[in-house]
Amino acid sequence: xxxPGKPLIEVVDLEKDYPTGAGVLQALRGVSLSIAAGEFVAIxxxxxxGKSTFMNLLGCLDRPTRGSYHLDGQDVSRLSSDQLAAxxxxxxxxxxxxxxxxxxxxxxxxxxxxxxxxxVGRQARRQQAQAMLDRVGLGDRSHHxxxxxxxxxxxxxxxxxxxxxxxxxxxxxxxxxxLDSETSRQVMGLFSQLNREEGITLVLVTHxxxxxxxxxxxxxxxxxxxxxxxxxxEGAT
Amino acid sequence: MIFTSLFETAWHALAxxxxxxxxxxxGMVIGVAAVILMLAIGQGAQAMVRSAIESMGSNLFIIMxxxxxxxxxxxxxxxxxxxxxxxxxxxxxxxxxxxxxxxSPGSAQLIYGGVNWSTSVFGTTPDYAIVRDWPMESGGFxxxxxxxSGARVAVIGQVVARELFGDEDPIxxxxxxxxxPFEVIGVLAAKGQSLDGRDQDDLVIVPxxxxxxxxxxxxxxxxxxxxxxxxxxxxxxxxAESAINELLRNRHRIGVGxxxxxxxxxxxxxxxxxxxxxxxxxxxxxxxxxxxxVVGGIGIMNIMLVSVTExxxxxxxxxAIGARRRDVLWQFLIEALTLSLIGCxxxxxxxxxxxxxxxxxxGLPIAVTPASLLMAVGVSFLIGVFFGFYPARRAAGLDPIxxxxxx
Numbered sequence: 298x299x300x301p302g303k304p305l306i307e308v309v310d311l312e313k314d315y316p317t318g319a320g321v322l323q324a325l326r327g328v329s330l331s332i333a334a335g336e337f338v339a340i341x342x343x344x345x346x347g348k349s350t351f352m353n354l355l356g357c358l359d360r361p362t363r364g365s366y367h368l369d370g371q372d373v374s375r376l377s378s379d380q381l382a383a384x385x386x387x388x389x390x391x392x393x394x395x396x397x398x399x400x401x402x403x404x405x406x407x408x409x410x411x412x413x414x415x416x417v418g419r420q421a422r423r424q425q426a427q428a429m430l431d432r433v434g435l436g437d438r439s440h441h442x443x444x445x446x447x448x449x450x451x452x453x454x455x456x457x458x459x460x461x462x463x464x465x466x467x468x469x470x471x472x473x474x475x476l477d478s479e480t481s482r483q484v485m486g487l488f489s490q491l492n493r494e495e496g497i498t499l500v501l502v503t504h505x506x507x508x509x510x511x512x513x514x515x516x517x518x519x520x521x522x523x524x525x526x527x528x529x530x531e532g533a534t
Numbered sequence: 535m536i537f538t539s540l541f542e543t544a545w546h547a548l549a550x551x552x553x554x555x556x557x558x559x560x561g562m563v564i565g566v567a568a569v570i571l572m573l574a575i576g577q578g579a580q581a582m583v584r585s586a587i588e589s590m591g592s593n594l595f596i597i598m599x600x601x602x603x604x605x606x607x608x609x610x611x612x613x614x615x616x617x618x619x620x621x622x623x624x625x626x627x628x629x630x631x632x633x634x635x636x637x638s639p640g641s642a643q644l645i646y647g648g649v650n651w652s653t654s655v656f657g658t659t660p661d662y663a664i665v666r667d668w669p670m671e672s673g674g675f676x677x678x679x680x681x682x683s684g685a686r687v688a689v690i691g692q693v694v695a696r697e698l699f700g701d702e703d704p705i706x707x708x709x710x711x712x713x714x715p716f717e718v719i720g721v722l723a724a725k726g727q728s729l730d731g732r733d734q735d736d737l738v739i740v741p742x743x744x745x746x747x748x749x750x751x752x753x754x755x756x757x758x759x760x761x762x763x764x765x766x767x768x769x770x771x772x773x774a775e776s777a778i779n780e781l782l783r784n785r786h787r788i789g790v791g792x793x794x795x796x797x798x799x800x801x802x803x804x805x806x807x808x809x810x811x812x813x814x815x816x817x818x819x820x821x822x823x824x825x826x827x828v829v830g831g832i833g834i835m836n837i838m839l840v841s842v843t844e845x846x847x848x849x850x851x852x853x854a855i856g857a858r859r860r861d862v863l864w865q866f867l868i869e870a871l872t873l874s875l876i877g878c879x880x881x882x883x884x885x886x887x888x889x890x891x892x893x894x895x896x897g898l899p900i901a902v903t904p905a906s907l908l909m910a911v912g913v914s915f916l917i918g919v920f921f922g923f924y925p926a927r928r929a930a931g932l933d934p935i936x937x938x939x940x941x
Contacts, residue, residue, distance in 0.1 A: 358854060382856055382858040385855065386855065397854075397938065411855040419539070
């Protein structure tokens with residue numbers, strides 16, 4: 298658990314440059330904010346606003362050009378790629394727009410995959426993965442492959458995978474982008490429930506206002522800067 | 535990451551592209567099978583040569599009547615042998631020589647009861663058994679006294695014993711060699727094939743005096759077609775050779791600048807040359823087979839590179855959920871290794887099967903040794919690592935964000 302008084306995520310003057318053919322693209326131009334444990338944050342912004350870059354940095358998939366990022370008090374910008382991998386494995390879960398399940402593996406094996414890299418034994422892996430599938434309401438679909446599941450079911454399998462190593466932090470990048478409104482509601486309901494009941498910190502990237510309305514804090518990006526950071530009452534649950 | 539799950543993952547990935555995996559392995563299969571087959575044939579040939587050399591006797595000279603030039607023997611048909619029994623005795627008295635025996639060879643028909651058999655007849659002296667290091671299976675060799683008296687006694691080889699006598703004991707029986715009766719006093723132990731492929735057990739040996747009197751009646755008395763001599767040791771071969779040359783030139787009164795009327799050959803050296811030829815042959819065969827192994831390895835590398843490109847997104851996903859670079863490296867390395875080792879296993883089966891076929895159909899002796907199997911497995915392992923490493927490193931070096939974005 299996070300140390301009392303300290304935020305789970307704290308970024309100061311975060312900048313990220315990408316070299317391009319025409320010079321340097323400044324994707325982030327000095328972002329400072331903190332997120333406490335247990336928050337449910339929606340990050341909004343138009344495409345090219347820097348929100349995805351910000352997510353990749355927070356998710357330890359990338360390192361900032363300048364500025365600092367402390368995750369649970371630890372300076373992430375100084376970690377090796379192996380240490381980042383370990384953080385992603387144990388502290389962070391990812392949910393993507395395109396689900397990103399491995400098509401040849403069953404739902405159970407997909408969910409168990411993070412545990413493989415955590416060095417968990419085969420038997421324990423299967424038990425924990427099954428428990429997570431039960432948790433997202435797909436306990437009876439564990440031996441289906443992704444292609445045999447609907448989009449909403451695939452996204453729930455992906456959520457179960459994000460939960461598998463019991464992280465404190467889940468990043469969801471447009472998680473409802475490929476879903477219809479009914480399944481979007483189910484998936485968002487599941488996220489709200491995980492946040493409320495298990496205290497999992499949720500950071501959600503979206504460009505849809507009704508999806509962002511599920512969160513209790515909204516951060517808007519524009520041209521690599523935060524232009525709005527407001528608390529909001531939980532909208533549609 | 536746990537090792538067993540690495541193999542599981544590799545197996546899974548290969549099993550989803552069965553045909554492709556099989557075709558990729560085919561190069562390894564053929565390579566390994568070829569290596570095993572070639573080594574088996576090569577070693578079989580070597581074993582054959584080795585046993586032929588051992589059966590020949592060691593540190594051996596053959597001194598032939600007549601001169602040779604590089605073109606070959608210049609002895610005209612019907613010309614008289616130039617070597618005498620006394621030459622043989624003189625050679626035997628040389629310091630570096632253990633034994634020397636004059637030989638008068640020919641062929642004749644043997645008859646025992648109602649059975650006949652055509653074979654080689656060697657007229658020689660008791661030294662022949664020493665020179666050729668040829669033990670008896672039963673009975674004994676004839677003596678110097680037998681040679682002096684021209685006794686009608688014979689020692690027969692295994693083949694002759696079998697053909698003439700079958701299950702009967704030949705000792706003490708009388709056979710007729712070109713009508714002349716001879717008593718069989720001994721049966722030689724089996725020697726097998728000689729270097730030039732003749733069956734050494736198909737012969738009969740009689741005292742050289744008796745052979746010249748009773749069998750080869752046209753031949754010159756006290757003359758031998760060739761003399762076989764054994765040196766004391768391998769080291770003394772050179773000294774012995776020049777001593778024989780000098781001795782015979784003196785005895786035959788050959789002046790300086792005149793051509794020898796005899797030829798000394800170091801049989802052991804010739805045999806060793808033959809052995810090293812087969813050794814080089816088997817090395818060459820193995821090297822050619824090894825090339826197909828390398829080609830197989832390149833096939834594996836090619837398909838692994840394709841696989842890495844195809845599975846870029848999978849690699850991104852794995853990295854996002856916590857795979858370290860080395861986990862990804864291992865995953866693809868183990869996949870390449872699994873390909874090459876399964877290919878190796880199939881190649882071993884195919885190679886042994888092929889070797890067995892060659893043995894039964896071509897009648898070539900073959901030897902699939904544990905060493906050659908171990909070598910095949912070891913080389914496949916190395917090829918898997920060598921050709922799997924580059925694609926695996928490429929996979930491990932991918933940027934997770936880029937990889938996740940790929941289609």
